[in-house]
Amino acid sequence: MARPREFEFEEALQKATEVFWSLGYGGASVDELIKGTGLARGSLYKAFGDKRTLFLMVMDRYVDQRLRLYSKGLFQRPGPIKEAIRQTMLDHVKRATGPGTERGCLVTNTATEIGVRDPDVALLLARMFRRMEELFAEAIARGKAAGEIAASKDERAIARFLVLTTQGVRVMSHMRPDRQQLVQAVEMAVSLLS
Template sequence: MARPRKFDEQQVLRSATEVFWTSGFAAASLDDLMRATGLGKGSLYGAFGDKQALFLRVLEGYCADAAASLRDRLHGPDSSSAARLRALFDAMVTAGDPSGPPRACLLAKSTAELAATHPEVAGRARQTFTAIADLLEAEVRGAQAAGDIPADRDARRTAHHLLAVLRGMEALTEAGMDRSVLRDTADTALAAAGLR
């Protein structure tokens, strides 16, 4: 009979997330993961599998949380869809702590590092970006219903454009670009979407 686990699985995953987020997949050593989680190699691998399996669990949780957070943020009546879109882009302008080093989105970091060689990562990234595009499209359609975006705009194409700009803004933030650049980027994207 297997012995019951004597650790909090979610806490272990949170600790592993910090290691992968800070170091990336390749640079995160087993020693780093054991030190952060407080687990030995046998317990860590026994519970989560190898390093790649642990990383995929971390990425899965991060992506699910990111999509759920955006879903909550964009939830509401059509009459306030435009305001929620503006607020989303405003938050991207002010994202990050200007006094500290910028910290890239774990999904963006993981996609850049691993998508070309790890089909599971590429697939999870596509799934997450599609979910985000779906949420943005719903918000564009809501703004169209409220008369804040012209009805003749293609909502799906507009959502894809907004998604690309949001992801680009994350990269600009990570590079330490001035907030005025981010503000210009956000304003131009919203104007291009036809947001009044």
């Protein structure tokens, strides 16, 4: 019979996420991860391997959560798809500028800290941005089919621009958290759908 784990795997992964999110990859030492997760050193290594492997697991989980939010926002809202796109992007602004958002977005933080220096992290981030683009493009295609969005619009080009806008919102929210300016950027981006 297998011995039960002495800790909850998902709970420890969430606690590790908080450490990486607060300190960044470089600032999150193994000692900080031990303190943050409450795991003994041996348990941490046994469950997750090394720091880099744990970080990749954290990022993979976070990316999946974010993509589910986008999918839900774009395809489970009642009403016109154009408004669903607008509200999904405004939700993004709210998450970037609301209370408790000082530490920013884990994806944006990782992209600026590690970027392409780690090929596995770069692949993971590229997968997220590609999937976001696909979700926006699918939403735009639905809007075109419903007659809400002009058939002449290039859904891939606009979708790519919407992804760039959402990521720009995240970066700018670190430097100039004027929510109204970010909302104006979203409204400008959504105006391309008209």
